[in-house]
Structures are given as C-alpha cells and as structure tokens.
Amino acid sequence: MKQPRGAKRAERRISHHGRRIRHARLMKGYTLRQLAEIVDCSESMVSKLENSRLSPSLAMLHRLAEALDTTVPDLLIVGPQDDGADPVTVFPAERFVERPAQDGEENRLVWFDRVLPFDKQGLLQVNLLHLAPGAEQPRFLQHEGEEFIFVLDGTLDVIVKDHSYPVAAGGGIFFSSMLDHRYANTGTEVVRALWVNTPPTM
CATH class of the missing domain: 2.60.120.10 (Jelly Rolls)
Known part of the structure; x- marks a missing residue:
C-alpha cells in the first residue's frame, strides 16, 4: 500500500525526535524509569518515544524539555538530512x-x-x-x-x-x-x- 504524501517525512521527523530525546536523557544520566517519573508518564511510553514508536504531544515535549534542561525547539530541530536519504560521509x-x-x-x-x-x-x-x-x-x-x-x-x-x-x-x-x-x-x-x-x- 502506497504511503500518503508526507508520511515518510513524518516518520523521519519522529525518528529524529526520538534520537534527540534519548541523547538528552543519557546526557542527564537518567534511566528510562527516572525520566518517566519526572515527566509523569510510564516507562514504556518513554521507551516508545525514544524508539520512534510514538509521537510526543506538545504538552509532553514541554515536560521533556524542562526535565532534560533543553528546549522544545532543540528537540524538534530537523536537519536537511532528515528529509532525504540517511546521511553518509566518507573521508579518504x-x-x-x-x-x-x-x-x-x-x-x-x-x-x-x-x-x-x-x-x-x-x-x-x-x-x-x-x-x-x-x-x-x-x-x-x-x-x-x-x-x-x-x-x-x-x-x-x-x-x-x-x-x-x-x-x-x-x-x-x-x-x-x-x-x-x-x-x-x-x-x-x-x-x-x-x-x-x-x-x-x-
């Protein structure tokens, strides 16, 4: 079945957010359970957010940003590589x-x-x-x-x-x-x- 226009791009953006959330959590030294307690959700929900199986609501993004000492825009940043093929750079x-x-x-x-x-x-x-x-x-x-x-x-x-x-x-x-x-x-x-x-x- 053919994906609707924009669906693939949306998937990439969710994946990008998940990667950034996980990185910010690790930088703070939090476990999944600790972050879940801070933002008042289940551990499985945080795991799904980080693994791109769930798209965060705006309210959740605000709670995550506050807990991780970052900003919503930083969690939402999408680079040019996220709208195309996976970036690969080879150095001779x-x-x-x-x-x-x-x-x-x-x-x-x-x-x-x-x-x-x-x-x-x-x-x-x-x-x-x-x-x-x-x-x-x-x-x-x-x-x-x-x-x-x-x-x-x-x-x-x-x-x-x-x-x-x-x-x-x-x-x-x-x-x-x-x-x-x-x-x-x-x-x-x-x-x-x-x-x-x-x-x-x-």
Missing part, C-alpha cells in the same frame, strides 16, 4: 595524513582542523588537534558530554582532575566532560589527535 585516508601548515598556522602552537564542525543539529563533533611541542591548554575545562581522543602522532598528556594520562600514538582515552580536564604536549614532536565530542561544544 588522505584526510588524516599529516599535511603542511596552512596560511596562518605556521606560528600557532595549537590549532583544530574541523573534521565534523560544530552543528547544533548534530550530536557529534570531530576535530583533528595539532599541538606543538611545549604547547598546552593552561586552564581546566568542564562541560556536559563525553569525549574520546585517539592520538595519531606524538604523545598527548591528558590531565583529568589531578591525574595526568600520557597517551602515545595509536592509543586513546575516553572520559566524561564533566570532569575537569586539559591537555599538554611535553614531548619534542607535534602531537596530532582525533578529538571526538558529544554533544558538540565549540
């Missing part, structure tokens, strides 16, 4: 091979090459960090989310709270962004690292 190997410094980068100690730039509609951000010998992030950072760093070249010192973790090329580190963190290059070669944040932060 050359994208992550060391390249010569670009204009304005030669004398910089730290720079980020935006692989997946900040996008309020997205849930993920990926940067390629370049850190010169002796360079560091001097102050601690703290924000909501999670981070994963994979070191491509050199050794990156990642300081989380009061402990320093040296991560050599080929290694990685994962931590909650809610923990005080900063980074430094105490070695003699440039550090390159793939830095993944969720949600996007900068």
